[in-house]
Amino acid sequence: MKDMYAEFGISEKVIEYCNSKEALIKDRFDEIDRVCEYNQMKVIRAMQKNRLGEAHFAGTTGYGYNDIGRDCLESIYADCFRTEAALVRAQITCGTHALATALFGNLRPGDELLAPAGKPYDTLEEVIGIRPSRGSLKEYGVSYRQVDLLSDGGFDYPAIKEAINEKTKLIAIQRSKGYQTRPTFSVDKIGKLIAFIREIKPEVTIMVDNCYGEFVEEKEPSEVGADMVVGSLIKNPGGGLAPIGGYICGTKECIENAAVRLTTPGLGAEVGASLGITHTLLQGLFQAPQVVAGALKGAILAANIYESLGFSCVPDSKESRHDIIQAITFGTAERVVAFCEGIQAAAPVDSFVVPEPWAMPGYDSDVIMAAGAFISGSSIELSADAPIKPPYAVYFQGGLTYYHAKLGMMMSLQKMVDKNLISW
Ligand SMILES: *Cc1c(COP(=O)(O)O)cnc(C)c1O
Secondary structure, eight states, X not given: OHHHHHTTTOOHHHHHHHHHHHHHTHHHHHHHHHHHHXXXXXXXXXXXXXTOOXXXXXXXXXXXXXXXXXXXXXXXXXXXXTOSEEEEETTSOSHHHHHXXXXXXXXXXXXXEEXXXXXXXXXXXXXXXXXXXXTOTGGGTOEEEEOOOOTTSOOOHHHHHHHOOTTEEEEEEEOSOTTSSSOOOOHHHHHHHHHXXXXXXXXXXXEEEOTTTTTTSSSOGXXXXXXXXXXXXXXXXXXXXXOSOEEEXXXXXXXXXXXXXXXXXXXXXXXXXXXXXXXXXXXXXXXXXXXXXXXXHHHHHHHHHHHHTTOEEESOSSSOOSSSOEEEEOSSHHHHHHHHHHHHHTOSSSTTOOOOOBOOTTXXXXXXXXXXOSSTTOSSSSEEEEESSTTXXXXXXXXXXXXXXXXXXXXXXXXXXXXXXXXX
């Protein structure tokens, strides 16, 4: 083993350090494996129940009428997420598009959208019109209201009650912290918020942005009262195999509303050729519980390695996990760059390129990104990014296998050791 790691330039000291941290967290790995086992059964059962067969793998072209594979895939998703219906399409280009489709489809002029748990993910600011943008919900006469979290990361229940009014039509809750510092919400916590909202306005539509949360717990937010859960197929549920796509799972009413927005009124979910990727989307879903488990283990290993070296980690080395994202605050630009170089050097694809900070459009500082992925932009694959500004925090996630994530951590630590950026 030492010789194999030596081929990557990893020293014995780094190997031993990482292995000693890994040895401390075996119990947590057992718990992750238990959730993985449950979710693997959930997925297989859904495939069996819907009588998935080889005939479903044939794709369609053109209009895509009567695409039995696509329809079966959607029924399987609906069963996995315990919803009445689902829209799972290659024509949904990304997570933001899935969320925008769910929002535009279920809101009408004069309605109000409420975010009861703080600012939504960056890319939704332009969808909603928080930042002025062409074609935003705001331009279509949909107003927006937001209730920020309390300073301890809890929900501000009195303010939420106050904010719900006769115009409130849809309430959007983001499960993952994304690239914020607040804690990620457990499904349980989301369930409590939903129950509170239902007391005030039972008929309101509740949507959960489920990105990065799928298969991390046994339950999904759709099992605790959400009308819709929405996400990207190049994150958790695509299992690293999906080459494109997004999903919306929810009530029949919500899904039909989203479908006529995705295609057109009158056509809805009837059109949309699967172009031969149904097989890959299904195989990705089949792998997803295992892939998510590997990514979670990698994130926990990272927190245990870097916290013990004196860097603050969110979530920390001990706390329970509700998404796959790990933030590590390194305090200096040099360490951030070295970490990202290590992630890149550990990649199966583009391992030979060196990431550099650059002035990416839409950011107020230089940003560095490391990814060597089979699917471009896929963040269920091992990837890291960081704005080059205080507090010099890196956000990383993924790894299609645990051992790849572990290699990434070892390589990143080795890069820092090589540059004398660590004291141990
Ligand atoms: C990734 C993400 C999105 C947007 O997804 P894209 O596929 O990047 O468009 C939205 N919300 C959260 C919480 C995310 O993590």
